Amino acid sequence: MEKIQHSNIRVNGINMHVAQISNSGPPILFLHGFPELWYTWRHQMLHLSAAGYRTIAPDLRGYGGTDAPTSAAEYTVFHIVGDLVCLLDALGLDQVFLVAHDWGASIAWNFCLLRPDRIKALVNMSVVFSPRNPVRKPIESMRKMFGNDYYICRFQPPGEAEEEFARVDTTLVIKKFLTSRNPGLLCVPKEVGFGGNPNAKITLPSWLSEEDIDYFANTFKRTGFTGGLNYYRAMDLNWELTAAWTGEQIKVPVKFMVGDLDLTYNTPGVKDYIHKGGFKKHVPFLQELVIMEGVAHFINQEKPQEVSEHIHDFIKKF
Template sequence: MDQIQLRHIEVNGLKLHVAEIGNNESKAVLFCHGFPEIWYSWRHQMVAVAKAGYRAIAPDYRGYGLSDPPPVPEEATYSDFIRDLYCLLDDLAISKVFLIAKDFGARVAYLFALLHPERVAGIVTLGIPFLPPKLPSLKEGLPEGFYIARWEEPGRAEADFGRLDAKTVVRNIYILFSRSEIPIAEENQEIMDLVDASTPLPSWFTEEDVGNYGALYENSGYQTALKVPYRSMQEEINVSEVMVDAPALLIMGEKDYFIKFPGMEDYIRSDQAKMFVPKLETIFIPEGSHFVQEQFPDQVNDLILNFLKNHS
């Protein structure tokens, strides 16, 4: 962990905060975080792939952590994130990369692969499979108290989060999203109120981790994070091809709440995603939660390293 180098790289007029470890001459692995994650969520995987001889790179997206915010956070888009990654690879003189992505980072990675297939050697996603660029509504069949429905409403999540400090927001989300139930609040209740101060952290997540995440979000706030992903899910992405030719791996926790979204378990277990990603393999981790890479780092690292080895 101490060997990970942190620096800022100017990309598209903004300074992105980037974590790196490994030899610059090695094959590159680019990590794409989710929410409420940040580069730090990949700490275990970055060290593992670097020890195996790869170059590991994990940026904070624009508006996240220590990266500069976009000029107008409320207008941030997935397309911005994808352009930033493309330019970051150019700046680092990396022609082709493995993408490792978590949560909504899976959408960033797969859209990148659709737009720039020549730059992608392979894709590993955790927690979320390939979903078509024109997303069906993830709210379909879920009650109003569903967290995405709450957070896509301008002002509501800001008011909910604003009652708490950044560390408490991260702590509460990690507790909620580590469970196998989808976070749903009552009509007059907010999502943050589903957890109180006496609720223990997951055994694999420490107060030091809470502090590290909290400090990063204390810097950035949540403006951009609420716009992308929650208020950008129906963003129009101009792709002419929806077939991903690169080899791909989905690592899915059996206890990940996302698998309980209507139709999602059948979509994942029946390999329907192979219609779009023919070279996809899916592996389940029996006790894995939505944060499987932090919960079972050794197991996830082995799966990622095997994938990299087989497709290098």
């Protein structure tokens, strides 16, 4: 870990914390999800830098050492992709390989829609590309399909989820998220709350250490969760702002990876979309599809060696 260098770079009107291992080789930009940080990519950064690549992992807007505007209106895909384009400019990079997971994956799809000229190839994990529904906003669709207790619907009211998280220790919140292996719909009734039982005892899997948990937990204790939750709260606004891209395809080479126990893979309709031609229709340059057996949502941490090798096997073709 001592190989990883940290800096703060001014991008798009905010200060961004960036972790890097600076080699002269081809650059890879890693985008994390919720509730994560640059740290989620620690294994891949070390593996791929040893293979001769320059590895770059920022804390995205709202996370960790990067500035966190308070308004959800400042977390649109235009803001986030804008941050990343400015980061590439600041680093003097014309193109990068893009590797992303969870919310980072959603941002990566939009990055490829908005600025495909900056992406050499994409390795995306967990979250498939969802074409824009021209007639209904995403939160309305989720309420209709999954109910008001669906976690993304529950994340919408400002401050509500934060209050529930605050009822238990942040360390426990992080453990619950990272160790969850329930592939079913994540629905959280208000009477249960996102914190759940404050006295719960969670045994860490072999791929997560107490040191890892402490890094995430100590950071979120300092920053809170609002920055990350604002990505969910900007979903309907994104829908309005991206109307001009309705029907657009992803036009960069893509490898997609997901665990068969991932709640995203088991969301109703997603398996059929992936395996019956819908995904390929919207992502025509999808070259490789990997379904990892017995693996849950946090795939890049649960299977670090395998994921690193999958990334390398794909990007070394270009």
